[in-house]
Amino acid sequence: MDEETLAIFRAEADSLVESLEGGLLALQTRPGDRALIDQVFRDLHTLKGTGGMFGYTELAAFVHGFESAFEALRSGSSVASSELVAISLKAHDHIVALLDGQSSGDPDAILAGLAAAVGDQTPIPGPRPDVAPVAADIDIVIPPEPQPALRVQPPAAPVSVPEGPASAPAKSSSTIRISADRLDEMMDRVGELVIAEARLAEIAAKSGSPTLMSVTEDIQRLATGMRDATMSIRMTPLSSITGRFRRLVHDLADQTGKPIELVLEGEDTELDKSVVEQLAEPLMHLIRNAADHGLEDPMTRIDLDKPMAGTITLSARHSGAEVLIQLADDGQGLDAGRIRAKAVERGLISAEADLSRNELLRLVFAPGFSTAERVTELSGRGVGMDVVSRTISDLRGSVDLDSEPGQGTRITLRLPLTLAIIDGLLVEVAGERFTIPLAAVEEIVELPEILDDQQATARLLDIRGRLVPYLPLREVFGSPGRPGPFQKIVVVSSGGGRVGLVVDRIIGSNQTVIKQLSPLHSGLKIFSGATILGDGAVALILDVPSLVTRSKRPSPSVNRLQEAYV
Structure with missing residues (x-):
């Protein structure tokens, strides 16, 4: 062949x-x-x-x-x-x-x-x-050739034909297989088309020609349709990788001697194929950890009045511009005291370090960290959780960890819906342009003048009875000069959290082709990438989950303002 x-x-x-x-x-x-x-x-x-x-x-x-x-x-x-x-x-x-x-x-x-x-x-x-x-x-179906109108005398001997209704003519296949490389190349071409279309729109707007504007609008409509069609081709349901998890759980049950039930929810949730392909390995690490460390043995579960079979639940759902994938078990949960002792033993923290429970739990993502007493075929070398953290970070996502003693552990992966093209909101801060993913934007309000002069890294704004922290992006970026009047607050959300981003001006929405940052700039967590605008300039794309997390950090001004509102 x-x-x-x-x-x-x-x-x-x-x-x-x-x-x-x-x-x-x-x-x-x-x-x-x-x-x-x-x-x-x-x-x-x-x-x-x-x-x-x-x-x-x-x-x-x-x-x-x-x-x-x-x-x-x-x-x-x-x-x-x-x-x-x-x-x-x-x-x-x-x-x-x-x-x-x-x-x-x-x-x-x-x-x-x-x-x-x-x-x-x-x-x-x-x-x-x-x-x-x-x-x-070999089952081969050959469509019958067109029959002539001439009536033909049937053969005398009966022909071996199965009983039942006559089969319908074979239909041509409605799907084809294409190389993933060709699909990626097509996506790259569409991305370049979107950039060229934005450049044409810029030229048409400056020219003022009605004919050119009309043609530009047609090209924008066609480019948007092509973008949506190409993106739909790239989208893959999570079920494309969940089959291997069923087999993994079956084998883990045999190896550990623990009856395990795997529950899958939201398998039809779609993500960009480039995201799905990289999710398999970290999810398999999480399932192994849940089976080996999380779930108790059958006799222990019976003594605790739990079902003899442990349950691992893998669920997925859309949330704005993100996809939330959660892996939960009903096992013994994480022991914060044991994690602290291991971290001190390995020199990750000092014995006097004052860490919250959540900060202690997140130490399990440190490279080489493990609480296992011995190394087994399944775990114990402290590699799995490190792989999860690095892979999700490379996908511009985040990992949330929650665990209750005796109740189990829940790990939530927050991932961008796509890594290719998104709708963006173009804003201006200190003369520079930035893009905010439009799917994460909830609303835009004007910054009240009474709050304009407060100097702090985080504030609170009362929006229809709800306190929303807000971040002046000028201060976050360290931009020089003072802002002009009528600043705007773009309220964005991620993972159930909300934050208002203070900008100088709203420019408008546009199609944003995501370009990855260079290795030199990859450590800038508040940016998830960059895009090329119609005039050839580069605009950085804000990382909304990172900014939401930043807004949750306590500061004296937050406590003072909160007391004023309550």
Whole structure:
């Protein structure tokens, strides 16, 4: 096979293998689900046919034996026991190894185990590895050719046709597979188009030509439509990676001896594909930690009047310009005292350090930090939480940690909806332009003159009965000079928190193509990136979650003003 054909086969095979694993894991809780059994059988049958057609004869031979075991489930002569699911998952792993040109065990032993699990002690026969399956094993649908109007006498002998309603003509596929690199290239082109469109709008506005303005408006409308269409292609549901978590929990339950239930909520929540691809590893680290450190053993849970099986819940939802992904367990929670002792032992803090409970809990994200007494295959080296923190930070997100002794731990990942193009609000501060993500903006109000002269790093403003802290961006940026009259407050929100950003002037909204900051400037946490404006100038994009966090820091002025309002 040439490289393109091989890539097509692997994409199809990977999809089938993922579906197969998901079906096998679902059989644990729905062993009598006939539709689920049929799905697993179809996955095996298609994988066998395509494998044989593309020259993977050893794979086709093994899958044929695997398929024979599930024939017993289809016929009703056997049930999907836990033993069958366990050995089937081993068979699945062997299929993955064969696709990679490796071997993960003795295929004959796996097939014998499958036979035993369905009640047949005779090993399941399979075709010889050097003989490809016959063409009948490959499902190929060929649309019928147009029939002439001439009536033809039917043959005397009956033709073998299955009973039931006539099948509808085959329809052309409504989806196609494209390379991720091509999609990224397309997104880059759209980004450059948006920048060019902004430049054209700037020129048209200066020219005052009605014809040029009309054409510019048409191009803006088309560019916006192309941007939205391209962004929708890039968006991927979280369910694209949750299948591997089901398998992980299944294996962790076997390794730890703890019955574990995985609950998935909001799997249809969509994120930019570049974000989803990087989420798998940190989420797997969090699940491992929850299973190994968080959940108690069955006897301890019974003594605590908890269900014997521990629960790990992975949920996702949209919140403005962010996606919130939360992983929670109902285990023993984090021990702040133990974390403090380990941090002092490792020299991360001094013995006299006065830290809040939340600050102590966040020490678990320090590189190499672990409270485990011994290193196991699952954890103990202090790498997992560090990986989570660094990965989420690289994605311009943040991590919130909350834990109650005896009640469990909740870790919330706050991530930007996309890393490509957003709608932005362009503002001016001390003669410089900055962009605020429009999805995070709640409202814009004018700064009262009575509050204009108060010198502090944080203030409070009463907006319809609610106190909202606000930050003068001139002070945050260290800009020289004094602001002019009629400053505006842009109220933004993130993670349930609100802050007002004081700016000199509101310029307007625009499409913002996000450009990453250089490594030299990546440490500036109040900026999440930069964009190129229509006149070629660069505007920094404000990091709203970072500014909201900054506004929560206590200061004498906050306490004084709060007393005045209460």
